[in-house]
Amino acid sequence: MGVAEQGGKIRYAAILDTETSGLSPAEGAVCIEIAVMLYDVKLAQPVASYASLIRRDGNEAYGMSANAAEHVNGIPGDLLASAPEADVVWRCVKWLLAQADVIVAHRADFDKKFVPDLGRPWICSKSDIKWPGNMRGDHLVHLALNLGLGVASAHRAMTDVDTLARIFTRVAERGQDLEQLLLHASRPKVLYYAQVSYEDRRLASQNGFLWDPPTHGKNWYRYMPPEDIGELPFPVKTVPA
Numbered sequence: 085m086g087v088a089e090q091g092g093k094i095r096y097a098a099i100l101d102t103e104t105s106g107l108s109p110a111e112g113a114v115c116i117e118i119a120v121m122l123y124d125v126k127l128a129q130p131v132a133s134y135a136s137l138i139r140r141d142g143n144e145a146y147g148m149s150a151n152a153a154e155h156v157n158g159i160p161g162d163l164l165a166s167a168p169e170a171d172v173v174w175r176c177v178k179w180l181l182a183q184a185d186v187i188v189a190h191r192a193d194f195d196k197k198f199v200p201d202l203g204r205p206w207i208c209s210k211s212d213i214k215w216p217g218n219m220r221g222d223h224l225v226h227l228a229l230n231l232g233l234g235v236a237s238a239h240r241a242m243t244d245v246d247t248l249a250r251i252f253t254r255v256a257e258r259g260q261d262l263e264q265l266l267l268h269a270s271r272p273k274v275l276y277y278a279q280v281s282y283e284d285r286r287l288a289s290q291n292g293f294l295w296d297p298p299t300h301g302k303n304w305y306r307y308m309p310p311e312d313i314g315e316l317p318f319p320v321k322t323v324p325a
Contacts, residue, residue: 092267093185093263094125094185094186094263094266094267094270095124095125095126095185095263096122096123096124096125096131096183096184096185097122097123097125097184097185097186097187097188097207097252097266098120098121098122098123098180098181098184098186098187098188098202098204099120099121099123099187099188099189099245099248099249099252100118100119100120100121100187100188100189100195100199100245101118101119101120101189101190101195101241101242101244101245101248102115102117102118102119102194102195102198102199102241103115103116103117103153103157103159103239103240103241104116104153104157104198105140105150105151105152105153106152106153107153108197109197109198113152113153113198114138114140114198115138115198115199116137116138116140116150116151116157116159116164116167117135117136117137117138117157117159117240117241118135118136118138118173118174118177118199118241119133119134119135119240119241119242119244119245120133120134120135120177120180120181120245121133121134121245121246121249122180122181122183122184123188123249123252125252125262125263125266126262126263128252128253128256128257128262129253130249131183132180133180133242133245134176134177134180135241135242135245136167136168136173136176137159137163137164137167137168138164138167138168138169138170138173139164139165139166139167139168139169139170140161140164140165140167141164141165149161150162150164150165151164156239157239157240158239158240159240174199174200177199177202178202178203181202181203181204184204185204186204186205186206186207186266186270187202187204187205187206187207188206188207188208188209188248188266189206189207189208189209190208190209190210190221190224190244190248191208191210191211191294192206192207192208192209192210192211192212193208193211193294193296193307205270207266207269207270208269208307209221209224209248209251210222210292211292211293211294211306211307211308212269212270212273212307212308213265213266213268213269214265214268214269215227215255216255216258216260216265219231220290221292222289222290224244224247224248224251225247227251228247228250228251231251231254231255232254233247233250233251233254235247271309271311272309273307273308273309274307274308274309274310274322275305275306275307275322275323276305276306276307276308276313276320276321276322277303277304277305277320277321277322277323278291278293278303278304278305278306278316278318278320279318279319279320279321280304280318284318285304287317287318288304288318289304291306291316291317291318292306292308293305293306294306
């Protein structure tokens with residue numbers, strides 16, 4: 085059910101992050117860690133949270149680790165052998181999401197590829213949210229530091245979820261209506277490709293466009309409301325029908 089069908093109100097958001105064994109499910113990568121926090125948008129405080137690794141076995145005979153991205157997220161492949169089974173983990177996640185109106189994730193398009201259908205609309209805190217003071221949401225760490233928040237570490241799911249929750253709380257403390265912030269971010273969107281040269285590729289990134297060759301054919305892409313196109317400093321095109 086979308087936000088519009090809920091009467092245009094957001095009381096609870098589920099802040100979510102994943103860690104994965106690679107970059108693309110098409111290349112065999114899977115979710116190996118999930119963290120989710122139920123966050124009260126009206127009171128600007130966390131309600132409950134859940135995090136777990138997801139069981140996966142490597143293939144010792146062929147020297148294959150259960151986590152090919154260990155050098156990125158620091159999760160030892162051997163640790164996954166003692167983690168809960170996937171069906172148990174996703175049941176817990178869905179139970180916590182039962183009260184949520186929306187899911188918020190940083191670079192949501194990536195996380196969404198690695199999780200089952202969770203039955204809630206998604207908001208990307210990197211591309212969809214217009215942060216107050218024209219703060220850019222490219223990186224959670226930079227956003228947190230700009231708000232005077234300390235960051236202890238990164239690249240584990242609950243750490244990033246907690247960072248985003250603290251960002252929301254600090255923004256609310258500064259007078260921002262979080263519900264209106266998220267409602268604005270949840271407007272209907274269309275897929276656009278940035279029309280930029282190789283030399284201007286950073287401009288696309290600075291305006292929330294993502295580069296994802298496996299699924300978007302070597303294009304900078306972004307899902308965004310049509311009414312916001314005029315704010316971009318470069319032309320865009322839509323996906324051919």
